[in-house]
Amino acid sequence: MSDSQSPPETEIRDPAALFTYDLAAVYDMEVKLVDALADLSETATNDNLSKGFALHRTETETQVRRVEDAFDALGAEPTRRADPLVDGLIAAQAQVEGDVADAALRNRRYLTLAIQTEQIEITSYEGLLATAAKAGLGDDVTDPLAANLGQEEKTLRKLEALAGAGGPDLGRLWRRITSA
Numbered sequence: 778m779s780d781s782q783s784p785p786e787t788e789i790r791d792p793a794a795l796f797t798y799d800l801a802a803v804y805d806m807e808v809k810l811v812d813a814l815a816d817l818s819e820t821a822t823n824d825n826l827s828k829g830f831a832l833h834r835t836e837t838e839t840q841v842r843r844v845e846d847a848f849d850a851l852g853a854e855p856t857r858r859a860d861p862l863v864d865g866l867i868a869a870q871a872q873v874e875g876d877v878a879d880a881a882l883r884n885r886r887y888l889t890l891a892i893q894t895e896q897i898e899i900t901s902y903e904g905l906l907a908t909a910a911k912a913g914l915g916d917d918v919t920d921p922l923a924a925n926l927g928q929e930e931k932t933l934r935k936l937e938a939l940a941g942a943g944g945p946d947l948g949r950l951w952r953r954i955t956s957a
């Protein structure tokens with residue numbers, strides 16, 4: 778894993794170069810989300826929400842490895858490009874921690890933030906896969922990313938079910954959907 782925050786491409790003129798550029802941002806996003814989910818798991822006071830964030834942290838560690846597999850398949854070194862989207866999400870998380878005094882309301886806001894994060898991740902993977910198709914990249918590059926996309930979509934459905942059912946205080950529902 779590289780700690781470099783510099784862009785892997787300075788001039789992007791074809792879909793393959795755009796793909797590598799965007800992959801570096803997704804890599805940065807997933808790496809940063811591992812730590813953000815650890816923070817959320819610690820700061821959420823609702824036990825079931827906290828366990829859900831811990832579970833998704835483990836999944837995100839796997840997603841980081843899958844993005845590294847995509848770089849490997851490209852014959853490129855895994856490289857991070859600072860992604861302003863994930864930086865914004867992490868800043869929003871810190872803002873909730875500082876501004877929302879009520880624990881139940883804070884848990885509810887964390888749930889919304891988790892949904893926003895999944896939506897951004899899903900859109901990012903969809904974009905990457907569309908660019909990969911344009912660039913004519915092989916399954917060895919796209920399969921790990923499609924696996925991550927499927928996992929993010931599943932997580933989004935769980936989070937939306939939880940939010941739709943009234944928020945993170947419905948522990949029984951959370952256990953039912955996370956054990957599926």
Ligand SMILES: [Fe+2]
Nearest residue numbers: 807837840898
């Ligand atoms: Fe992810």
